[in-house]
Structures are given as C-alpha cells and as structure tokens.
Amino acid sequence: MPGFQELLVILLIVIIIFGASKLPQLGKGLGEGIRNFKSGLKSDKDSKDQDDAAGSTNAKPQ
Numbered sequence: 730m731p732g733f734q735e736l737l738v739i740l741l742i743v744i745i746i747f748g749a750s751k752l753p754q755l756g757k758g759l760g761e762g763i764r765n766f767k768s769g770l771k772s773d774k775d776s777k778d779q780d781d782a783a784g785s786t787n788a789k790p791q
Contacts, residue, residue, distance in 0.1 A: 731739070747755055 744752065
C-alpha cells in the first residue's frame with residue numbers, strides 16, 4: 730500500500746494534468762461510475778436470484 734509521500738506525489742501529478750478546477754468534476758464522474766457499477770452488480774444478482782427461484786418452482790421431479 731502506498732505511503733503518504735507516494736499519495737502526495739500522485740495527487741500533485743493529477744492536479745498538474747487535470748488542473749484544480751477539473752478535480753470536482755472528475756470526482757463526481759468517478760463517484761457516479763462506481764455507483765452505476767454497484768447498482769449493475771446488484772441488479773444482476775437480483776435477476777439471477779429470481780431466475781433461480783423461478784427455476785426451482787417449475788422444476789419437474791425425476
């Protein structure tokens with residue numbers, strides 16, 4: 730895991746590349762992307778659970 734000095738260097742590089750005025754927009758976009766990813770995983774899991782439940786009720790005994 731990177732230490733304090735490494736994180737500081739990374740932050741300075743990001744500020745130089747994107748500029749201080751773009752950082753809030755970058756953070757907002759990153760947050761929305763993570764939120765969409767999590768909701769996509771959750772909806773995929775929910776649909777899989779529904780498919781499993783529907784498959785078990787309609788299963789024919791052998």
